[in-house]
Amino acid sequence: MMKTVVIAESQRGLLIKDGRVIDILSPGRYRLWDWLNRKRVETYVATGVFASAWAEIIEKRHPELAQGNFVPVRPQEGEVAVVRIDGRAAYIVRPGESVHVWCVMDWVEVETFDATSLARLDKRQLVAFEKAAMIGSAAPAPIAIVAVGEAEAGLVFADGELVETLGPGRYGYWQVGRKVTSKTLDTRPVPLEVSAQEILTRDRVSLRVTLTAFVQVTDVEKAALSTPDYAAHVYKLVQFAVREAVGGRTLDEVLNDRVSVDTQIVDHVRRELGDIGVRVTELGVKDVILPGDMRELINKVVEAEKVAQANLIRRREETAATRSLLNTAKLMEDNPTLLRLKELESLERVTEKIGRIDVHAGSAGLNAVLDQLVSLKPRD
Structure with missing residues (x-):
């Protein structure tokens, strides 16, 4: 019985007889004599990963067939293999995993890295490797990406141990056989709003006080390791301080001496805060709400x-x-001239409201008019 098989340019064929690989067929047309139906041909796309159980069998039992057709990649313990196809990082292989990559149409290169040391990837490696496909188990990713923003500081932990402090930028670390985590802290003064809380003054008046604080990280490592959350730690200290400051004063003292209240709260917070890599730059009462x-x-x-x-x-x-x-x-009484000037001033104000006034000159004339307007009682 005659069988005809055609292998395309982008393919390779496995000639299998009685369950054994006989040959790897190159592109072309083949005629196979198979009287007893003992032969068959499996075709595969000859680019990328050779995803077949036959790949490992051929590598171990028929190395002469594997040579020139595909490249086996099997990193040792503590190593990570990066498979480059035509100069581009295409696959990342973990320790204990194996992969076979066709090399009949592409140029394949395998580069191994020591994953036991927490060496940071350079920028070129990070850009190239983060786009590569991962071969093997799904968790976690072989490269941990750490991004630190502007005005921030980053801390890198390997299995919970602090290993490095970073400035702004983007970094990558191998996390094969370990878990790499990171934490970023803003080094600028950050506002912290302490919400209103009920406080009873010394004269039994209930108040609600709201405060605003500005907290700044001065030592990144201390701030990250001294407390689980430095912002929450400062928040609680401010709450205790404001209760002590307001509870020891009367309502009038709280309302009239805000500066003294703010000073006492700041002193208490800074004293109890200690050296945890954080300082309170500003702190003050924002609102006092009465019933x-x-x-x-x-x-x-x-x-x-x-x-x-x-x-x-x-x-x-x-x-x-x-x-x-x-x-x-008194001045007009002692000075007749000043009195006469005042009389004329009064007459001027009166005439402003009169349309016409007639004065008949007699024996007294104008003096008679003025005498009738203003008269002074003789001094005793």
């Missing part, structure tokens, strides 16, 4: 104080005006 009935009482007190102040100012002005009139009267 509704207490606000009404305080508003009435303030209103009464303002009314009293207005009355006092009004009485002072009236007293000053009266004193000025008295001084003017």
Whole structure:
């Protein structure tokens, strides 16, 4: 019985007889005599990974067939293999995994790396390797990417141990046989809002106080290792400090001496904070919220104080005006010329509101008019 098999340019064929690989067929047309139907041909695309159980069998039992057709990749323990196809990193192979890559149409190169040391990948390797496909188990990824933003500092941990502190940038580490994690901290002053909390003053008035703090990391390693969360740690310290500062004062003292309250809170927080790589740059009371009935009482007190102040100012002005009139009267009494000028000034103001005035010159004339307008009682 005659069989005809055609192998395309991009393919290779495995000639199998009685369950054994006889040959690897190159592109072309083949005629196979198979009277007892003992032969068959399996075709494979001859690029990329040779994903077949026959690949390992051919590598071990027929190395002469494997040579020139595919490249076996089997990294040792503690190594990672990077398979480059035509100069491009295409696959990353973990230790204990094996892969066979066709090399009949592509140029294949295998590069191994020591994965036991936590050596950082350079920029060229990171850009090339992070796009490569991973061969083997799905978790975790063979390369851990650490991205540190502007004005941040990054800490790299291998199995929970701090190994390196980084500045802004993008980095990559092999994490084969270990777990690589990272933590980034902002080194700029960061606002921390302490939400309103109920506090009872010394005179039994309930207040709600809101504070604003600015926290800055001064030592990245201490800030990351001293406390699980330095922001939450500072938040709790501020809460304790404001309770101590407000609870020891009366309502009037809290409202009238905010500077002293802020100073006491800042001193308490800085003293209890200690050396954890964090400092509080600014801290102060933002809002003091009173209960509704207490606000009404305080508003009435303030209103009464303002009314009293207005009355006092009004009485002072009236007293000053009266004193000025008295001084003017004494001057006019002692000086007839000044009195006559004042009379003329008064007459001028009167005539401004009169459309016409007739003056008849008699024995007295204008003097009679002025004498009738203003007359002075003789001094005793």
